[in-house]
Amino acid sequence: MTDAAPIVARHLTRRYGDFTAVDGIDFTVARGECVALLGPNGAGKTTTIRMVTGFCPLTDGSIHIFGRDIMREPREAKARMGVCPQEDNLDPDFSARKNLVVYARYFGMEGRIAGARADQLLSEMGLAEKARSAIPTLSGGMKRRLLLARALIHQPDLLVLDEPTTGLDPQARHLIWQRVRELKSRGGTMLLTTHYMDEAQHLADRAILMNQGRIVLEGRPAALIAAEAGREVVEVSRPDACVVEFVRGHGWPHEAAADRLYVYDSEGGRVASALAAKFPAMERYARPATLEDVFLRRTGRSLDAAS
Amino acid sequence: MTMRLANVSHRALQVWRRNAEVLLTTWHTNLLPPLLEPVFYVMAFGYGLGGLVEEVTWQGQRLGYLEFMAPGIVAVAVMFWAFFETSYSTFVRMRYQRTFDAMLATPLLVEDVIAGEWLWGATKSLFAGSVMTVMLACFGLVAWPSGLWVPLLAILGGMIFAAMGLIVTALSPNIESFNLPVFLLVFPMFLFGGTFFPLEQLPPWAHNAALALPLTHVCSLIRGACLGVMPPHAAASVLYLVAAVAVLGSIALRRMSRRLIP
Numbered sequence A: 001m002t003d004a005a006p007i008v009a010r011h012l013t014r015r016y017g018d019f020t021a022v023d024g025i026d027f028t029v030a031r032g033e034c035v036a037l038l039g040p041n042g043a044g045k046t047t048t049i050r051m052v053t054g055f056c057p058l059t060d061g062s063i064h065i066f067g068r069d070i071m072r073e074p075r076e077a078k079a080r081m082g083v084c085p086q087e088d089n090l091d092p093d094f095s096a097r098k099n100l101v102v103y104a105r106y107f108g109m110e111g112r113i114a115g116a117r118a119d120q121l122l123s124e125m126g127l128a129e130k131a132r133s134a135i136p137t138l139s140g141g142m143k144r145r146l147l148l149a150r151a152l153i154h155q156p157d158l159l160v161l162d163e164p165t166t167g168l169d170p171q172a173r174h175l176i177w178q179r180v181r182e183l184k185s186r187g188g189t190m191l192l193t194t195h196y197m198d199e200a201q202h203l204a205d206r207a208i209l210m211n212q213g214r215i216v217l218e219g220r221p222a223a224l225i226a227a228e229a230g231r232e233v234v235e236v237s238r239p240d241a242c243v244v245e246f247v248r249g250h251g252w253p254h255e256a257a258a259d260r261l262y263v264y265d266s267e268g269g270r271v272a273s274a275l276a277a278k279f280p281a282m283e284r285y286a287r288p289a290t291l292e293d294v295f296l297r298r299t300g301r302s303l304d305a306a307s
Numbered sequence B: 001m002t003m004r005l006a007n008v009s010h011r012a013l014q015v016w017r018r019n020a021e022v023l024l025t026t027w028h029t030n031l032l033p034p035l036l037e038p039v040f041y042v043m044a045f046g047y048g049l050g051g052l053v054e055e056v057t058w059q060g061q062r063l064g065y066l067e068f069m070a071p072g073i074v075a076v077a078v079m080f081w082a083f084f085e086t087s088y089s090t091f092v093r094m095r096y097q098r099t100f101d102a103m104l105a106t107p108l109l110v111e112d113v114i115a116g117e118w119l120w121g122a123t124k125s126l127f128a129g130s131v132m133t134v135m136l137a138c139f140g141l142v143a144w145p146s147g148l149w150v151p152l153l154a155i156l157g158g159m160i161f162a163a164m165g166l167i168v169t170a171l172s173p174n175i176e177s178f179n180l181p182v183f184l185l186v187f188p189m190f191l192f193g194g195t196f197f198p199l200e201q202l203p204p205w206a207h208n209a210a211l212a213l214p215l216t217h218v219c220s221l222i223r224g225a226c227l228g229v230m231p232p233h234a235a236a237s238v239l240y241l242v243a244a245v246a247v248l249g250s251i252a253l254r255r256m257s258r259r260l261i262p
């Protein structure tokens, strides 16, 4: 059992009535790997996370956590996971430190060890001074860090994070990232969801892009960017018909949104210089391709295309 | 039911302990009501109403009104403390504080969480019932050692009313919707559960209806314990209450499980 993969999901399906939120997806998370689940609102990310963490019964398929079936052996599976939920569910009746200590007991940790571990985590998360503070007095960023500390209290072998940095300011985001990177460098395994493509690009070894309950793309962020968006993206605002014609004529991959044209350049510099030579007065902007371009190409640039 | 019950583990005690520790941080606000309530009742009913009411006859005993009614307020406290804990307080933990969501990301199962809350509701009955009995004993209203049965009866009654509270919580879409079950369930028991007058005063049909209420039996047994008098059909009452624990407990477990993991 010790060498079973942290997560093996097979034909994972969740239906709500007639509606299929997660539609028979397969994925694995290997030891030491950080996997990001991406996708537009309603893609099925949280539903997937909820099934992985044992909150939501599977309609079909299976999930094994280190070889333990989440439906049949939920206690054993959950004991090895640390879960950092999307919305704050810290216990408002207790102080920050007490939150950690009480949580440790749910994992069967002994009081003295739990206390020492809580103190260590509080100082690692920069919350030592807030140990005695009541939860409602903490800022959003502090609560997030405390949630992360709580998820780590029992030294889990697998960390599951649902939108760990949504709504945080840049400082707080970078602090969370720093902690996550540290965990990664120590060989920690992670499954996370995020709407920030820079976050996924930054933290994930592998990205899984979901749309409408299915996996549409999967791979290393750099490889996905190279394959789907190339090296560089040239954005043209309010392009006229001749520009579109010119781009089409060259056979460059491109996409037109409401008032903007995106031209994908696999080599970098080629499209930008050709456009500059042909339309010197035109407003354009060349930048490196990102995971966000991959995301938007695959799930549609406009909202109605995605839903 | 058997499946669900088999899922309850010793971890339920950690849920219980969490609630106990919250209570201990605010113990003064929790201790005051059961200490003062008997005093208020003794003043209002002993000196106020008691003067207007002739002696009451119960199980062949001629009792002063206060003597008759005092055990009833213990029974009512047993009901209130368990029911309001597992209705309003559990609902707040479930819905607003998301305490159970946090717990369910640990080796705890829904059954542990529900059992912990259930046990905790009964514990609040034990706490309130015991404190009030001690207070009433100070006024010379409790016979010893039969009064020692009261804590046990408080737990038994607490299990029933805590299970009722859990069922109401499981079925309530929001906290406002507690008003109806309180009005239709708790309020009638408060008035017609034998607390304030002997049920023989009621017309026969109403008397029989009152016998269906769990509080009637909790009240009768606690009255017997406090007065040192064998209550009517004591064995039948105990049997009825034990059966009610099993039936209501299994409904509570099933309904709450479905509510927590839809």
Ligand SMILES: Nc1ncnc2c1ncn2[C@@H]1O[C@H](COP(=O)(O)OP(=O)(O)OP(=O)(O)O)[C@@H](O)[C@H]1O
Residues within 6 Å of the ligand: A016, A019, A020, A021, A039, A040, A041, A042, A043, A044, A045, A046, A047, A048
């Ligand atoms: N309890 C439920 N009952 C009915 N439908 C649900 C339920 N939970 C989720 N859904 C539906 O399942 C779909 C996937 O939802 P999910 O929360 O997994 O999306 P998500 O990818 O996490 O989106 P977001 O990025 O907005 O968090 C949505 O269409 C949602 O409406």
Ligand SMILES: [Mg+2]
Residues within 6 Å of the ligand: A045, A046, A047, A086
């Ligand atoms: Mg989500």
